Structure formats: C-alpha cells, structure tokens
Amino acid sequence: MSWIRRHQAQFRHCLRFTVAGLLAYLLCLLFGLTQTYQAVLTAVIVMQAGAGASLMAMVERFLGSLGGALWAAAILFAIQPHDRWSTATALVVALAPLALTTA
DSSP: OHHHHHTHHHHHHHHHHHHHHHHHHHHHHHTTOSOHHHHHHHHHHHHTTTSOOSHHHHHHHHHHHHHHHHHHHHHHHHHOOOSHHHHHHHHHHHHHHHHHHHO
C-alpha cells in the first residue's frame, strides 16, 4: 500500500491519460464520427504536450511512439476487437500500462 501512495501522482496521470483516450473514442461514437483512432491518438498526444523541445526529448518521444505502436499492435492482435465494447476494452488495456510507464 505504501508503494501505491508513493506513486499516487503517476497513477493519477495514468487515469487522466486513459480516460482522455477513452473519452475521445466514446465521443466519436456518440457523434457518429468514423476517425476514432485519430481522435484517440490526438488525445494521447495532447496529454503528452508538456515535454521539452530538445533533441533528447524528440528521440525519447520517437522511441516511445514506436514502442507504443508495437504494444498497441500486440493488444489488437491478442484481443481482436470486433464490436464497440471490445474495442473500448482493447483501448483501455493498451493505454493504461503506457500511461503508467510515461508517468
């Protein structure tokens, strides 16, 4: 329990990050938009907008994006979403660990 208390800020970031992606997805469904994945990606990028503009930050962001894409592909392969609920589940399963890692 003390580990959770020490990392409370990271868990809050993880929750905000995951909720932002899921909310973007659900709003696209609500309004009948077809570009749901682009909306989720935009929400994720906006949540990470606080990073610096240095070369090292760019390299880290590139490697993080590449790792995130590989992770998302693995989740999509494992879960193979076929409806809205399984897609939302895959989204949460993919985003939550990545958000926790970035925090």
